[in-house]
Amino acid sequence: MIRLAKKYLVWWAVVAAVLFMVAQVSSDLYLPTVTSNIIDKGVAQNNVSYIWSQGFKMLAVAFVGVISAGGNIFFAATQSQKMGKKIRSALYRKIIYLADQDLDKFGDASLITRNTNDVVQIQNVMIQVLRMMVMAPIMLVGAMILAFVKSPHLTVVFLCSLLVLAVSVSIVMMFAGPLFRKLQGQTDKLNLVFREGLTGVRVIRAFNRDSYEQSRFDKYNNKYAKTGTKVFMITSLMFPLMTFILSGTNVGIVWFGAKMISHNTLAVGNLVAFMTYATQILISFMMLSMLFVFIPRAQASAARINEVLDVKDSIVDGENVVEPKSSDASIEFDHVDFKYGDTDKLSLSDINFKAKSGQTVAIIGETGSGKSSLVNLIPRLYDVTNGEIKINGTSVKDMTQKDLHKLISITQQKAVLFTGTVRENMLYGNENATDDEIWHALSIARADDFVKEEGGLDSRVEQNGDNFSGGQKQRLAIARTILKNADIYVFDDSFSALDFKTDALLRQALNSDEKIQKAITVIVAQRISTVADADLILVLSNGKVVGSGNHKELSENNPYYRAILASQIKEGDDQNA
């Protein structure tokens, strides 16, 4: 947490918070002495003018206390909130730029908890640190010295109380500390199940698994509630315990103090002041103990945040990057092997192919054969395990990721749309595009008709594009891809959600577009009809290329391609029957 504080707190604002707190504590410590003076020198000696002058002094000191408290609260609150804001922003920036394989290590739910709940823990503790952590030690030491000056004998009473309090607080902390850490882990689990339930709500209903999912959620919810209850009960016990010890201390002070007054060894005013100091001492001690309960919890949160911030991006720009050539588009896979993270199995092995400007490469193969893995290597979403990928003659590792991404426009298998308008979503592809260019891209993607029906480019896109059908979402994503000026257009199974007729019309429009004609198009598909026109078709099976050529060559010679063809002709017959 110290590391985060050093990085995200502004030093002069922290100094200002400390100075204001010192002023507030000084005023709090001085007030009992003024009270004692009023009683002993004013009331006892019937000196009205002294009472008035000390009364005004008291008000002035109290006023300084209020102003100082205000100053401290202002700096403590703004600094802790700003620190939270900066951490959230840093986490988001990190997450946005991290490679998929690095993000996979944390999981979405945990990243969301870290960016919300964990940051709030740190924020809350930071405001306490900037207030109590400064106030408590000064108040504790100051009040102890002043109490000792008022009466060294009575000091023994609160020293005993302090000992009792220390033992009680240690016991509470011993139980509460581990529980706080447990609670944080359980928050992660709860968010994970909740998120899975939310994203899979339709599947849950369709499979009648509502009660199963409900009981799974309840299991984690119960665990969380149980730990939360324990934590709350234990920490809440601190307050009545403290009131009890405080009352005991006051009884002790009054008991011994009264005896000392009767023996004329203590003035009444000093007894009153002493009682106030004793209360201040015990409260300061209590504050410090509470902080030591909360700090480990925030410490656990800080560790979870640092874990994300410290992740080394496994895909970084090389040191000797060059600017990619933008003349003739080309793509080359040279003996490429690829496996995910620490897995042993290669998802792709020995992939070789070349394509140049104006060509279409299609990739076909059974589920899990490695089609998406292959196309994800082109924009370097993952790095190859062996071999090399060259775009326009330059290795993807020898150009910056920014330059590389400028050359490629991709539609992922799962269409992703952002909340906003259709226009805003389209401009993701090309922020300078005119309305005419957007409509042109929409018409190639066969999306213009339904966008017009919805109300044009300003029509709303709800969260996840949920106000559009699966096929409509795909078409909007395809239009966004087309709108970008790129050398390589990649469509990862983007036509699967379209009916045969729309699929055919879309590809026809795509092939006749001037911009696309000059580029390389890479299409991943399941249907032979989608890939039949391609210049080069790669047939994948188990991560290996088991056939390559055009439709005519493959349908004559390749058993894998012929098997896919046969199954789809049979499927077509079945559908026609």
Ligand SMILES: Nc1ncnc2c1ncn2[C@@H]1O[C@H](COP(=O)(O)OP(=O)(O)OP(=O)(O)O)[C@@H](O)[C@H]1O
């Ligand atoms: N993030 C990942 N981590 C580990 N293994 C993965 C990951 N994504 C895919 N795989 C594995 O890699 C192999 C190829 O998956 P890939 O998604 O590339 O296949 P695909 O041909 O695109 O399948 P589909 O047609 O179902 O989309 C599969 O065995 C899969 O289990």
